[in-house]
Amino acid sequence: MKLWLDGGLQDIETARVSVFDHGLTVGDGIFETVKAVDGRPFALTRHLDRLTRSARGLGLPDPDLDEVRRACTAVLDANPMPLGRLRITYTGGHGPLGSDRGEHGPTLVVAVGESARRPDSTAVITVPWTRNERGAVTGLKTTSYAENVVALARAREQGASEALFGNTVGQLCEGTGSNVFVVLDGEIHTPPLASGCLAGITRALVVEWTGARETDLPPAALAQADEIFLTSTLRDVQAVHRVDDRQLPGAPGPVTAKAMRVFDERAGDDLDP
Numbered sequence: 057m058k059l060w061l062d063g064g065l066q067d068i069e070t071a072r073v074s075v076f077d078h079g080l081t082v083g084d085g086i087f088e089t090v091k092a093v094d095g096r097p098f099a100l101t102r103h104l105d106r107l108t109r110s111a112r113g114l115g116l117p118d119p120d121l122d123e124v125r126r127a128c129t130a131v132l133d134a135n136p137m138p139l140g141r142l143r144i145t146y147t148g149g150h151g152p153l154g155s156d157r158g159e160h161g162p163t164l165v166v167a168v169g170e171s172a173r174r175p176d177s178t179a180v181i182t183v184p185w186t187r188n189e190r191g192a193v194t195g196l197k198t199t200s201y202a203e204n205v206v207a208l209a210r211a212r213e214q215g216a217s218e219a220l221f222g223n224t225v226g227q228l229c230e231g232t233g234s235n236v237f238v239v240l241d242g243e244i245h246t247p248p249l250a251s252g253c254l255a256g257i258t259r260a261l262v263v264e265w266t267g268a269r270e271t272d273l274p275p276a277a278l279a280q281a282d283e284i285f286l287t288s289t290l291r292d293v294q295a296v297h298r299v300d301d302r303q304l305p306g307a308p309g310p311v312t313a314k315a316m317r318v319f320d321e322r323a324g325d326d327l328d329p
Contacts, residue, residue: 058134060127060166065134068167077163079147082155083200085163086110086147089289092140092168093327095132098289100125101328102257106197107144113196116162119146127166141171141290147199174291176316177307179216179298180231180284182275183207187221187229189252197254204232216298218286220278223252228273234291235259237268239283239311244268258287258319261329265322266315278302283309285316293319 057068079085088107091098104121111119124144132142145165151158185207188194207219211232220236223229230236230253237246246263247253248270262268278284284296284304293316295308308316322329 078151084148085199088144090142092142110196140168177295177297180218181216183219187223187252189223234286234288238281245271285312
């Protein structure tokens with residue numbers, strides 16, 4: 057396996073990032089996860105646009121998107137696989153043992169790992185912790201993921217693959233690495249970006265392709281919804297058959313099944329929508 061680091065391909069066994077890199081010491085970094093199908097990235101332009109937005113939100117220099125594209129191509133060519141998780145990581149680089157940034161410049165790493173198609177439905181739980189919809193890094197895809205690690209571990213303990221958060225004003229927000237949609241009276245709804253959720257790439261495509269509405273939703277919507285589904289880069293559209301102790305038999309329901317079908321068809325027609 058090979059990855060991209062310091063401007064070129066390196067062997068995964070020998071590639072090294074400084075132990076003083078701020079992505080490690082203080083979580084000063086951003087990332088994107090991109091689905092790769094038969095060596096070709098999906099929705100790469102949208103992912104790179106978000107990478108730049110996240111960099112600006114943290115005050116990092118704009119990434120060199122031409123280099124990032126070259127890196128993605130090189131890594132995918134060097135590691136052929138039918139379905140891959142392509143990860144672009146961009147950090148503040150070598151810095152002091154504190155929150156102040158150093159002057160060495162950013163670090164760019166691009167790596168890929170093999171993936172498998174997700175099941176058509178999954179179980180989720182809700183967690184008591186909240187997203188801060190007014191935080192300094194709200195809406196940015198940063199490497200500061202410890203909160204998600206803790207929540208996802210709780211989900212795994214309860215036989216689920218995802219944990220859902222509310223926000224500080226008691227609204228439904230998002231999962232650890234996904235956006236959530238609910239079907240109420242035949243209409244698809246998802247929390248708005250103002251809730252503090254990440255502007256998911258798959259979320260945006262599903263909103264565009266299905267006409268889903270952005271709606272402030274109470275957590276009780278999970279108990280009232282006829283259908284629930286998640287979206288993310290590697291889930292695409294995935295139905296939910298259990299939320300906490302509530303079962304949703306027959307998942308995916310008809311609305312979710314149509315959304316899954318529309319997404320598969322549209323994504324298959326255009327790898328960079």
